[in-house]
Amino acid sequence: MLMCVFLFLLWLIFNGRVTLEICLFGIVVTGLVYAFCVAVLGYHPRNERRVLGRLGRYLQYGVTLVWEIVKANVQTMKVILSPKAAYRPAVVRLQVPLEEASSRVLLSNSITLTPGTVTIRQQEEEFLVLCLDKDGGEAIPDWNLVRILKKLEGSK
Structure with missing residues:
Protein backbone atom coordinates (compact mmCIF):
# COMPACT_ATOMS: atom_id res chain seq x y z
CA MET A 1 0.00 0.00 0.00
CA LEU A 2 2.80 2.38 0.88
CA MET A 3 4.45 1.71 -2.47
CA CYS A 4 1.20 2.57 -4.28
CA VAL A 5 1.00 5.91 -2.49
CA PHE A 6 4.65 6.61 -3.27
CA LEU A 7 4.22 5.71 -6.95
CA PHE A 8 1.10 7.88 -7.23
CA LEU A 9 2.82 10.86 -5.61
CA LEU A 10 5.77 10.36 -7.95
CA TRP A 11 3.32 10.34 -10.87
CA LEU A 12 1.83 13.64 -9.73
CA ILE A 13 5.25 15.23 -9.26
CA PHE A 14 6.41 14.18 -12.73
CA ASN A 15 3.24 15.52 -14.32
CA GLY A 16 3.60 18.91 -12.65
CA ARG A 17 -0.12 19.59 -12.27
CA VAL A 18 -3.16 17.91 -10.79
CA THR A 19 -6.28 17.37 -12.87
CA LEU A 20 -8.96 14.72 -12.73
CA GLU A 21 -7.65 13.03 -15.88
CA ILE A 22 -4.07 12.95 -14.61
CA CYS A 23 -5.20 11.52 -11.27
CA LEU A 24 -7.37 8.81 -12.85
CA PHE A 25 -4.69 7.84 -15.34
CA GLY A 26 -2.14 7.91 -12.50
CA ILE A 27 -4.22 5.46 -10.45
CA VAL A 28 -4.30 3.06 -13.40
CA VAL A 29 -0.56 3.38 -14.07
CA THR A 30 0.25 3.03 -10.37
CA GLY A 31 -1.84 -0.14 -10.17
CA LEU A 32 -0.14 -1.63 -13.22
CA VAL A 33 3.36 -0.83 -11.95
CA TYR A 34 2.51 -2.24 -8.51
CA ALA A 35 1.10 -5.43 -10.07
CA PHE A 36 4.27 -5.75 -12.19
CA CYS A 37 6.46 -5.38 -9.10
CA VAL A 38 4.53 -8.07 -7.23
CA ALA A 39 4.30 -10.52 -10.15
CA VAL A 40 7.68 -10.14 -11.83
CA LEU A 41 10.08 -8.54 -9.36
CA GLY A 42 9.01 -10.58 -6.34
CA TYR A 43 7.93 -7.57 -4.31
CA HIS A 44 5.81 -8.40 -1.27
CA PRO A 45 3.83 -5.93 0.87
CA ARG A 46 5.53 -7.23 4.04
CA ASN A 47 8.70 -5.55 2.73
CA GLU A 48 7.03 -2.22 3.42
CA ARG A 49 6.72 -3.03 7.12
CA ARG A 50 10.39 -3.98 7.26
CA VAL A 51 11.43 -0.74 5.55
CA LEU A 52 9.20 1.33 7.85
CA GLY A 53 10.72 -0.43 10.85
Missing part, protein backbone atom coordinates in the same frame (compact mmCIF):
# COMPACT_ATOMS: atom_id res chain seq x y z
CA ARG A 54 14.21 0.44 9.62
CA LEU A 55 13.38 3.97 8.45
CA GLY A 56 14.97 5.65 11.46
CA ARG A 57 18.26 3.81 10.92
CA TYR A 58 18.21 4.62 7.19
CA LEU A 59 17.78 8.31 8.05
CA GLN A 60 20.60 8.02 10.58
CA TYR A 61 22.75 6.41 7.87
CA GLY A 62 21.98 9.22 5.41
CA VAL A 63 22.78 11.98 7.91
CA THR A 64 25.98 10.20 8.98
CA LEU A 65 27.01 9.72 5.34
CA VAL A 66 26.55 13.43 4.60
CA TRP A 67 28.60 14.30 7.71
CA GLU A 68 31.37 11.86 6.69
CA ILE A 69 31.44 13.38 3.19
CA VAL A 70 31.80 16.87 4.66
CA LYS A 71 34.62 15.73 6.97
CA ALA A 72 36.39 13.93 4.12
CA ASN A 73 36.10 17.02 1.92
CA VAL A 74 37.83 19.12 4.58
CA GLN A 75 40.56 16.51 5.10
CA THR A 76 41.12 16.15 1.36
CA MET A 77 41.35 19.92 0.93
CA LYS A 78 43.93 20.09 3.73
CA VAL A 79 46.01 17.41 2.02
CA ILE A 80 45.77 19.04 -1.41
CA LEU A 81 46.45 22.58 -0.20
CA SER A 82 49.24 21.57 2.18
CA PRO A 83 52.71 22.59 0.98
CA LYS A 84 54.12 19.32 2.36
CA ALA A 85 52.67 16.06 1.14
CA ALA A 86 51.64 14.34 4.38
CA TYR A 87 49.64 11.52 2.89
CA ARG A 88 50.29 7.97 1.77
CA PRO A 89 48.10 6.84 -1.13
CA ALA A 90 47.50 3.10 -1.12
CA VAL A 91 45.28 0.31 -2.30
CA VAL A 92 43.91 -1.40 0.80
CA ARG A 93 42.27 -4.83 1.02
CA LEU A 94 39.60 -4.87 3.75
CA GLN A 95 37.32 -7.46 5.30
CA VAL A 96 33.99 -5.99 6.40
CA PRO A 97 31.66 -8.63 7.86
CA LEU A 98 28.27 -7.57 6.49
CA GLU A 99 25.74 -10.33 5.84
CA GLU A 100 23.37 -8.74 3.34
CA ALA A 101 24.47 -8.00 -0.22
CA SER A 102 22.49 -4.74 -0.15
CA SER A 103 24.48 -3.57 2.88
CA ARG A 104 27.76 -4.36 1.15
CA VAL A 105 26.69 -2.47 -1.99
CA LEU A 106 25.54 0.50 0.10
CA LEU A 107 28.88 0.55 1.91
CA SER A 108 30.79 0.23 -1.36
CA ASN A 109 28.93 3.20 -2.84
CA SER A 110 29.37 5.21 0.36
CA ILE A 111 33.12 4.64 0.24
CA THR A 112 33.23 5.88 -3.34
CA LEU A 113 31.05 8.92 -2.53
CA THR A 114 33.45 9.95 0.23
CA PRO A 115 36.30 12.09 -1.15
CA GLY A 116 39.71 10.49 -0.95
CA THR A 117 38.46 6.90 -1.33
CA VAL A 118 37.25 4.79 -4.22
CA THR A 119 36.02 1.20 -4.11
CA ILE A 120 37.87 -0.65 -6.84
CA ARG A 121 36.29 -4.06 -6.27
CA GLN A 122 33.90 -5.67 -3.83
CA GLN A 123 33.42 -9.41 -3.61
CA GLU A 124 31.37 -10.78 -0.72
CA GLU A 125 32.96 -9.35 2.46
CA GLU A 126 36.21 -8.26 0.80
CA PHE A 127 36.67 -4.69 -0.39
CA LEU A 128 39.56 -3.36 -2.44
CA VAL A 129 39.78 0.38 -1.81
CA LEU A 130 42.02 3.04 -3.32
CA CYS A 131 42.55 5.70 -0.67
CA LEU A 132 44.42 8.97 -0.45
CA ASP A 133 45.76 8.03 2.98
CA LYS A 134 46.46 4.42 3.98
CA ASP A 135 45.53 4.95 7.63
CA GLY A 136 42.12 6.34 6.67
CA GLY A 137 41.48 3.39 4.37
CA GLU A 138 42.41 0.84 7.02
CA ALA A 139 39.96 2.48 9.45
CA ILE A 140 36.93 1.75 7.23
CA PRO A 141 35.89 -1.46 9.10
CA ASP A 142 35.52 0.69 12.26
CA TRP A 143 33.63 3.45 10.42
CA ASN A 144 30.35 4.79 11.86
CA LEU A 145 28.58 3.80 8.65
CA VAL A 146 29.64 0.16 9.05
CA ARG A 147 28.25 0.12 12.60
CA ILE A 148 24.92 1.52 11.42
CA LEU A 149 24.73 -1.09 8.63
CA LYS A 150 25.41 -3.87 11.15
CA LYS A 151 22.57 -2.54 13.31
CA LEU A 152 20.31 -2.46 10.24
CA GLU A 153 21.12 -6.08 9.51
CA GLY A 154 20.43 -7.03 13.10
CA SER A 155 16.94 -5.51 12.99
CA LYS A 156 15.55 -8.11 10.57
Whole structure:
Protein backbone atom coordinates (compact mmCIF):
# COMPACT_ATOMS: atom_id res chain seq x y z
CA MET A 1 0.00 0.00 0.00
CA LEU A 2 2.80 2.38 0.88
CA MET A 3 4.45 1.71 -2.47
CA CYS A 4 1.20 2.57 -4.28
CA VAL A 5 1.00 5.91 -2.49
CA PHE A 6 4.65 6.61 -3.27
CA LEU A 7 4.22 5.71 -6.95
CA PHE A 8 1.10 7.88 -7.23
CA LEU A 9 2.82 10.86 -5.61
CA LEU A 10 5.77 10.36 -7.95
CA TRP A 11 3.32 10.34 -10.87
CA LEU A 12 1.83 13.64 -9.73
CA ILE A 13 5.25 15.23 -9.26
CA PHE A 14 6.41 14.18 -12.73
CA ASN A 15 3.24 15.52 -14.32
CA GLY A 16 3.60 18.91 -12.65
CA ARG A 17 -0.12 19.59 -12.27
CA VAL A 18 -3.16 17.91 -10.79
CA THR A 19 -6.28 17.37 -12.87
CA LEU A 20 -8.96 14.72 -12.73
CA GLU A 21 -7.65 13.03 -15.88
CA ILE A 22 -4.07 12.95 -14.61
CA CYS A 23 -5.20 11.52 -11.27
CA LEU A 24 -7.37 8.81 -12.85
CA PHE A 25 -4.69 7.84 -15.34
CA GLY A 26 -2.14 7.91 -12.50
CA ILE A 27 -4.22 5.46 -10.45
CA VAL A 28 -4.30 3.06 -13.40
CA VAL A 29 -0.56 3.38 -14.07
CA THR A 30 0.25 3.03 -10.37
CA GLY A 31 -1.84 -0.14 -10.17
CA LEU A 32 -0.14 -1.63 -13.22
CA VAL A 33 3.36 -0.83 -11.95
CA TYR A 34 2.51 -2.24 -8.51
CA ALA A 35 1.10 -5.43 -10.07
CA PHE A 36 4.27 -5.75 -12.19
CA CYS A 37 6.46 -5.38 -9.10
CA VAL A 38 4.53 -8.07 -7.23
CA ALA A 39 4.30 -10.52 -10.15
CA VAL A 40 7.68 -10.14 -11.83
CA LEU A 41 10.08 -8.54 -9.36
CA GLY A 42 9.01 -10.58 -6.34
CA TYR A 43 7.93 -7.57 -4.31
CA HIS A 44 5.81 -8.40 -1.27
CA PRO A 45 3.83 -5.93 0.87
CA ARG A 46 5.53 -7.23 4.04
CA ASN A 47 8.70 -5.55 2.73
CA GLU A 48 7.03 -2.22 3.42
CA ARG A 49 6.72 -3.03 7.12
CA ARG A 50 10.39 -3.98 7.26
CA VAL A 51 11.43 -0.74 5.55
CA LEU A 52 9.20 1.33 7.85
CA GLY A 53 10.72 -0.43 10.85
CA ARG A 54 14.21 0.44 9.62
CA LEU A 55 13.38 3.97 8.45
CA GLY A 56 14.97 5.65 11.46
CA ARG A 57 18.26 3.81 10.92
CA TYR A 58 18.21 4.62 7.19
CA LEU A 59 17.78 8.31 8.05
CA GLN A 60 20.60 8.02 10.58
CA TYR A 61 22.75 6.41 7.87
CA GLY A 62 21.98 9.22 5.41
CA VAL A 63 22.78 11.98 7.91
CA THR A 64 25.98 10.20 8.98
CA LEU A 65 27.01 9.72 5.34
CA VAL A 66 26.55 13.43 4.60
CA TRP A 67 28.60 14.30 7.71
CA GLU A 68 31.37 11.86 6.69
CA ILE A 69 31.44 13.38 3.19
CA VAL A 70 31.80 16.87 4.66
CA LYS A 71 34.62 15.73 6.97
CA ALA A 72 36.39 13.93 4.12
CA ASN A 73 36.10 17.02 1.92
CA VAL A 74 37.83 19.12 4.58
CA GLN A 75 40.56 16.51 5.10
CA THR A 76 41.12 16.15 1.36
CA MET A 77 41.35 19.92 0.93
CA LYS A 78 43.93 20.09 3.73
CA VAL A 79 46.01 17.41 2.02
CA ILE A 80 45.77 19.04 -1.41
CA LEU A 81 46.45 22.58 -0.20
CA SER A 82 49.24 21.57 2.18
CA PRO A 83 52.71 22.59 0.98
CA LYS A 84 54.12 19.32 2.36
CA ALA A 85 52.67 16.06 1.14
CA ALA A 86 51.64 14.34 4.38
CA TYR A 87 49.64 11.52 2.89
CA ARG A 88 50.29 7.97 1.77
CA PRO A 89 48.10 6.84 -1.13
CA ALA A 90 47.50 3.10 -1.12
CA VAL A 91 45.28 0.31 -2.30
CA VAL A 92 43.91 -1.40 0.80
CA ARG A 93 42.27 -4.83 1.02
CA LEU A 94 39.60 -4.87 3.75
CA GLN A 95 37.32 -7.46 5.30
CA VAL A 96 33.99 -5.99 6.40
CA PRO A 97 31.66 -8.63 7.86
CA LEU A 98 28.27 -7.57 6.49
CA GLU A 99 25.74 -10.33 5.84
CA GLU A 100 23.37 -8.74 3.34
CA ALA A 101 24.47 -8.00 -0.22
CA SER A 102 22.49 -4.74 -0.15
CA SER A 103 24.48 -3.57 2.88
CA ARG A 104 27.76 -4.36 1.15
CA VAL A 105 26.69 -2.47 -1.99
CA LEU A 106 25.54 0.50 0.10
CA LEU A 107 28.88 0.55 1.91
CA SER A 108 30.79 0.23 -1.36
CA ASN A 109 28.93 3.20 -2.84
CA SER A 110 29.37 5.21 0.36
CA ILE A 111 33.12 4.64 0.24
CA THR A 112 33.23 5.88 -3.34
CA LEU A 113 31.05 8.92 -2.53
CA THR A 114 33.45 9.95 0.23
CA PRO A 115 36.30 12.09 -1.15
CA GLY A 116 39.71 10.49 -0.95
CA THR A 117 38.46 6.90 -1.33
CA VAL A 118 37.25 4.79 -4.22
CA THR A 119 36.02 1.20 -4.11
CA ILE A 120 37.87 -0.65 -6.84
CA ARG A 121 36.29 -4.06 -6.27
CA GLN A 122 33.90 -5.67 -3.83
CA GLN A 123 33.42 -9.41 -3.61
CA GLU A 124 31.37 -10.78 -0.72
CA GLU A 125 32.96 -9.35 2.46
CA GLU A 126 36.21 -8.26 0.80
CA PHE A 127 36.67 -4.69 -0.39
CA LEU A 128 39.56 -3.36 -2.44
CA VAL A 129 39.78 0.38 -1.81
CA LEU A 130 42.02 3.04 -3.32
CA CYS A 131 42.55 5.70 -0.67
CA LEU A 132 44.42 8.97 -0.45
CA ASP A 133 45.76 8.03 2.98
CA LYS A 134 46.46 4.42 3.98
CA ASP A 135 45.53 4.95 7.63
CA GLY A 136 42.12 6.34 6.67
CA GLY A 137 41.48 3.39 4.37
CA GLU A 138 42.41 0.84 7.02
CA ALA A 139 39.96 2.48 9.45
CA ILE A 140 36.93 1.75 7.23
CA PRO A 141 35.89 -1.46 9.10
CA ASP A 142 35.52 0.69 12.26
CA TRP A 143 33.63 3.45 10.42
CA ASN A 144 30.35 4.79 11.86
CA LEU A 145 28.58 3.80 8.65
CA VAL A 146 29.64 0.16 9.05
CA ARG A 147 28.25 0.12 12.60
CA ILE A 148 24.92 1.52 11.42
CA LEU A 149 24.73 -1.09 8.63
CA LYS A 150 25.41 -3.87 11.15
CA LYS A 151 22.57 -2.54 13.31
CA LEU A 152 20.31 -2.46 10.24
CA GLU A 153 21.12 -6.08 9.51
CA GLY A 154 20.43 -7.03 13.10
CA SER A 155 16.94 -5.51 12.99
CA LYS A 156 15.55 -8.11 10.57
